Amino acid sequence: MPHSKYTPDQLERKIPIGISACLLGDNVRFNGGHSHSNYCDHVLSDYFDYQKFCPEVAAGFGTPRPTLRLEGDPTDPIMTFSKKTGEDLTDRFHSGSADYLDTLAHLDGYIVMKNSPSCGMERIKVYQENGHPHMQRTAGLFTKKLMERYPLLPVEEDGRLNDPNLRENFLLRVFTHHDFRHSVPEEPKLKDLIEFHSRYKYLVMAHSQPIYRELGRLLSGNDPRSIKALKEAYFKTLMTCLSKPAKRKNHCNVLMHLVGYLKNAVDVSVRKDILDVVEQYRRGEVNLVTPMTLLHHYLKHHGSEYINQQSYFTPYPSPLGIRNTV
Secondary structure, X not given: OOOOOOOHHHOOOOEEEEEEHHHHOOOOOOOOOOOOOHHHHHOHHHOEEEEEEOHHHHOOOOOOOOOEEEEOOOOOOEEEEOOOXXXXXXXXXXXXXXXXXXXXXXXXXXXXXXXXXXXXXXXEOEEOOOOOEOOOOEOOHHHHHHHHHOOOOOEEEOHHHHOHHHHHHHHHHHHHHXXXXXXXXXXXXXXXXXHHHHHHHHHHHHHOHHHHHXXXXXXXXXXXXXXXXXXXXXXXXXXXXXXXXXXXXXXXXXHHHHHHHHOXXXXXXXXXXXXXXXXHHHOOOOOOHHXXXXXXXXXXXXXXXXXXXXXXXXXXXXXHOHHHOO
């Protein structure tokens, strides 16, 4: 059921996330081992309901098995065994995942295994006849199909989750994707989209002011498209906007906008203190959590209901401490 008071700190259900099975400790790798991710299994599992899958096992390659690699055209590579058997395994590989890919519309994200010719998201080597990899890299065959089939689904590699900015951006997209699916009805009215957008205005502004204005125009009531088309256009624009981490200068711009809501509520010296901390963040002397916590403290006491329900303040669960690192 849709709900209008969604907050990541009070999830009604764990979020459904696809994941490479080896990252949860399943012994499905070519050598019979795993690539267990402590962060995925012991931190994010408090919030994520994992659906695990190994496309190589699903294709019947067995465990352990010869190593696989990609060969040929980087834009359309084939899968082979690394031992130069000459056998093209591409169709066999894809047949093992085809039915599974049909079942993933309910997911809000997917975490894949880095460096895998099956599951890697980027930088996968494609070998040539001379035995050397092509300069152009690609995605693993399964992940490429996944991203083509579900282009708005947040997808990330386990290794890239070690980067604070990429981790923050992935989690932001996952929780936004989940919020939209459960807050906006299947057959919405315009007011449903407007209510969702009203909570996301400053989060969108932190990523792109032009898209912030574009989404406002889309929901102005002057767009001739059907409400179903508007919903699809809004969601596509929103998720595309959030697909890259927000820049520090954009966060500073949003923080200064939010300070404006305190203009008639607190002394000018208090606003100056907050702006000084924002400037410290701009210079990289403190992380985002510092000005955010200070500002949110005053807005909770002196701000309107509209400003206090902005998703910008808690786009993902607070206990994860994400903004302590960006």
